[in-house]
Every structure is written in structure tokens, then in C-alpha cells.
Amino acid sequence: MKKLYILFLLPFFGLNAQIEGTWKLAPQAGALAVGPDLTNLTWWSNSAGDVTTRACLFDDSIKFAPGGTMTHYMDNNTWLEGWQGAAPDGCGTPVAPHVGGLAAYNFDAAAGTLTVNGLGAHLGLAKVTNTGELSSPANAVSAITYNVVFSNGGNTMTASINFGPGFWQFTYQKTQIVQAATPLITFQVNMNNYTGPAFTNVYVSGTFNNWSGNANPMTDANLDGIWEVTLPINQGAIEYKFSLDNWANSEQFAGGETCTVTNGGFTNRSYTVVGDANLGAVCYESCSVCTANVTFKVDMNNYTGAAFTGVFINGTFNGWNGTSNPMSDANLDGVWDVTLPLPNGTIEYKFTLDGWNASEQFAGGESCTITTGGFTNRVYTVAGVADLGIVCYESCAACVGGLDENAAATFTLMPNPAQTSFNIVSADAITEIELVDLSGKSVRKVAGTTNVNVADLVQGMYTVIVRSENGTSTSRVIVE
Numbered sequence: 344m345k346k347l348y349i350l351f352l353l354p355f356f357g358l359n360a361q362i363e364g365t366w367k368l369a370p371q372a373g374a375l376a377v378g379p380d381l382t383n384l385t386w387w388s389n390s391a392g393d394v395t396t397r398a399c400l401f402d403d404s405i406k407f408a409p410g411g412t413m414t415h416y417m418d419n420n421t422w423l424e425g426w427q428g429a430a431p432d433g434c435g436t437p438v439a440p441h442v443g444g445l446a447a448y449n450f451d452a453a454a455g456t457l458t459v460n461g462l463g464a465h466l467g468l469a470k471v472t473n474t475g476e477l478s479s480p481a482n483a484v485s486a487i488t489y490n491v492v493f494s495n496g497g498n499t500m501t502a503s504i505n506f507g508p509g510f511w512q513f514t515y516q517k518t519q520i521v522q523a524a525t526p527l528i529t530f531q532v533n534m535n536n537y538t539g540p541a542f543t544n545v546y547v548s549g550t551f552n553n554w555s556g557n558a559n560p561m562t563d564a565n566l567d568g569i570w571e572v573t574l575p576i577n578q579g580a581i582e583y584k585f586s587l588d589n590w591a592n593s594e595q596f597a598g599g600e601t602c603t604v605t606n607g608g609f610t611n612r613s614y615t616v617v618g619d620a621n622l623g624a625v626c627y628e629s630c631s632v633c634t635a636n637v638t639f640k641v642d643m644n645n646y647t648g649a650a651f652t653g654v655f656i657n658g659t660f661n662g663w664n665g666t667s668n669p670m671s672d673a674n675l676d677g678v679w680d681v682t683l684p685l686p687n688g689t690i691e692y693k694f695t696l697d698g699w700n701a702s703e704q705f706a707g708g709e710s711c712t713i714t715t716g717g718f719t720n721r722v723y724t725v726a727g728v729a730d731l732g733i734v735c736y737e738s739c740a741a742c743v744g745g746l747d748e749n750a751a752a753t754f755t756l757m758p759n760p761a762q763t764s765f766n767i768v769s770a771d772a773i774t775e776i777e778l779v780d781l782s783g784k785s786v787r788k789v790a791g792t793t794n795v796n797v798a799d800l801v802q803g804m805y806t807v808i809v810r811s812e813n814g815t816s817t818s819r820v821i822v823e
Contacts, residue, residue, distance in 0.1 A: 549583025
């Protein structure tokens with residue numbers, strides 16, 4: 344069974360930048376608040392009037408610079424309390440060691456914590472520490488840790504601290520508002536299943552471009568039938584649909600689909616923009632991806648392992664889950680098959696027996712396999728309806744032992760042994776010649792010719808499979 348590993352990356356530098364910049368206490372009621380817990384800050388909070396009476400505190404600023412340095416600007420005037428010698432509390436010259444200036448900080452984005460380091464370094468009120476409230480400047484501490492969260496597009500920072508009996512909360516705002524970038528939305532539509540009138544261009548039309556038929560053209564850069572465009576779109580709900588050649592044609596929905604909304608008699612796709620997003624490749628006039636019927640067949644006649652009851656196909660398309668896609672051998676000829684609707688793209692898979700009681704094993708390097716993460720599986724790229732033909736279990740080729748060398752499509756092979764090439768002489772029209780080595784690996788396929796070059800092959804015996812209008816025949820050739 345193929346194992347999947349997921350690597351999580353922490354965008355440290357992007358998150359750390361949240362705190363960088365200059366901050367001041369928010370000029371509003373409740374910017375300073377204390378209570379038994381963060382949902383009940385009722386013991387005390389500043390009023391709107393306190394923003395004026397305590398202006399010497401609200402105009403203090405703290406700058407967090409890249410690299411872990413912070414500067415607390417007090418301009419020689421801040422709010423003093425009784426424990427600092429003020430009588431009554433009021434504005435005055437900062438009292439050491441809570442005089443601001445240069446200090447250090449550590450911001451842990453993952454944990455949501457901010458630690459300020461330096462005797463007297465603090466946020467909010469100087470008296471609040473992790474162990475209580477100071478009763479004297481002489482008891483100042485050298486490090487304080489706050490829990491911080493950001494809101495308002497990263498322009499508001501709420502710092503809270505458990506000081507023992509309860510919690511203080513300090514609300515700061517950035518002095519230079521950072522405007523959030525307009526989200527980038529990528530639209531993709533798969534036109535491979537489209538059966539309507541011919542078209543030249545595909546567009547996305549919606550509320551964000553006033554339903555223009557040609558303002559936002561899409562492109563199919565790699566000619567795979569999937570058209571896409573990335574647009575800056577403001578946050579909020581949008582409606583849209585994919586249209587062809589400036590409204591010559593457009594998607595039509597019945598209404599009620601999971602990706603649509605009906606307003607004023609019109610049914611359109613809907614989406615709520617929150618941030619950058621890729622909406623994925625959906626099928627034209629569908630909420631889902633396009634699928635194509637792919638037929639898989641495996642010949643079990645040469646299988647010599649333990650007895651089995653059922654054959655299954657497992658792969659990336661079904662989560663390698665064992666039994667969700669059983670195959671059948673309706674005519675009891677030993678060839679099992681199943682047809683599955685699959686989305687375009689590359690898949691990995693293998694044939695298994697009775698769920699996962701047994702499964703194909705490959706050495707790696709076979710023409711039909713790929714090895715990733717230590718696992719070797721069959722590989723195929725879905726690009727439309729396909730029949731992958733009959734392959735032998737644990738082989739990329741047909742089971743040579745099950746082919747009739749005396750079938751109607753007879754041929755003559757010469758010279759044999761061959762050194763550089765050999766020719767096929769047949770009364771039938773040959774469609775393809777294939778060489779398979781003794782391990783069952785297909786090493787050469789040619790079409791449109793009866794001459795097969797073997798000069799580059801390893802010396803030894805090979806099975807020659809000749810396919811013609813009358814069937815398939817096999818023989819052996821020795822390469823010297």
C-alpha cells in the first residue's frame with residue numbers, strides 16, 4: 344500500500360512580521376482592563392475620558408524592530424501611580440527602572456506569546472508582571488511574557504497577562520495602518536467535456552467585473568483544455584460564471600447545485616472571498632471536476648501465488664483503501680476488468696487481491712511504473728476516455744504464456760538469431776510489434792514497419808508479440 348507523508352511548513356518569517364512596527368494603546372474605552380478572567384474584565388477598565396486625562400500614557404509608543412529589539416518611547420512623561428511615589432496618580436517623569444528606551448523581545452508566533460526582556464521593560468502598565476503587581480520600583484523584573492492575538496488585518500494587537508489573582512488586557516493599535524493586499528483568486532475551468540458550439544476564448548464574468556463578457560479572458564497555456572486566470576478581488580461574496588466568446592455562450596445551471604446561488608431568476612456560481620485562493624479546475628457547467636471513463640484490465644492466468652477470491656484496483660484516486668473498486672471476470676477467462684470515472688491528471692495504482700491480502704510487487708524501473716518515497720506503483724496520466732488494455736499481473740505487458748503462437752495471424756521472423764535487426768513477414772497487415780524480455784518487461788514497441796532494430800538490446804531471448812488485423816501471435820527471437 345502506498346504511504347502518504349505530509350510535511351507541514353511553518354511560515355515563521357511571515358508570522359513574525361505581524362508584530363514588527365510601532366504600536367500605541369488604542370485610544371478607546373477598555374484599552375486597559377482587568378478582571379477575574381478574559382471573558383469577565385469587570386474589576387476596572389479605562390473610560391473614554393481617561394484617553395484624555397491619561398494622555399501621557401496613551402501617547403507612549405513601542406517599536407518592535409526586526410531582529411528582536413524594541414524601543415519604548417515615553418518622551419519623559421508617562422502615567423505614574425502610588426507605588427512609584429506619585430500622590431495622587433498622574434502624569435510625571437518616568438521612574439526608574441520603568442523609563443523606556445531600548446530592550447529586547449521574543450515573539451513566538453506559533454505559541455502566540457511575546458516576551459519582553461530588560462529590567463523595567465513592559466507593555467500597558469508598568470506594575471503588571473507574571474507573578475503579581477509591583478509594590479515598589481525596586482521589585483521590577485527583567486522579563487515579562489504576554490499572550491498576544493492580532494485582528495483588524497494585523498493592525499490591532501491584544502496583549503493579555505495572568506498576574507495571579509486575575510488577568511490584565513492591553514489593546515494596542517499600529518501607528519501606521521497596514522492595508523491588507525487585495526486577495527488573489529485563481530479561477531480554472533476544464534473544457535474537455537464541453538460539447539457545444541465551437542469557441543475561441545473562455546472568460547470569467549461576474550459581479551466583480553460588472554458581468555463583462557470580455558474583461559477577464561482566461562488562457563490555456565499548456566493546451567490541456569484547462570483554462571485559468573488569476574484576479575485581484577475584494578473580500579466578500581461574489582457571483583460568476585464562465586462564458587465563451589463575449590457571451591456567445593455561457594454556463595447554464597438548473598439551480599440548487601452546491602456551488603451556485605439563484606437571485607432574481609439567474610443562477611450563477613457563488614463564492615465568498617476571504618483571502619488568496621485557487622478554486623480548482625471544475626468542469627464547465629458543473630460544480631465538480633471533469634472525469635473520463637478509464638478501463639483497467641489485468642490477466643491473472645499466469646499468477647502462481649496464494650488463492651484469491653477477488654481482484655481490486657487501488658490508487659491515488661481512491662485513497663489506496665483496499666476494496667472500494669472491485670474488478671470482475673464476467674466471462675471467467677482469467678482477465679479481470681473495471682471502468683472508473685477519473686479526473687484528468689496523473690494517477691498511481693496497482694492491482695491487489697482480496698483487499699490488501701496480496702498486491703503487485705515491482706522492482707522499479709519498469710516502463711509502466713514510477714517509484715516515489717520508496718514505493719513502486721503503476722503510473723498513468725488520465726487525459727480522456729481510455730482502455731489501457733490487458734496487462735499481466737506484476738507486468739507492464741500482456742501475459743505471453745497465454746498467447747497462441749499458432750493463431751490465425753501467423754508470421755515469419757528472420758534472421759533468428761538476430762544481431763542488429765530482424766524482419767517480420769506476414770500475409771496480414773501488421774499494426775504493432777512488441778518485444779518483451781524474460782522478466783515480462785516490454786523493451787520495444789514499433790508500428791508502421793516490419794523491421795525491428797535490436798542492436799542496443801542485451802543479448803538473450805525475447806518474446807516477439809505481433810499484433811495484426813486478424814489477432815495476436817507470438818514467437819521467440821535470440822539476440823546475439
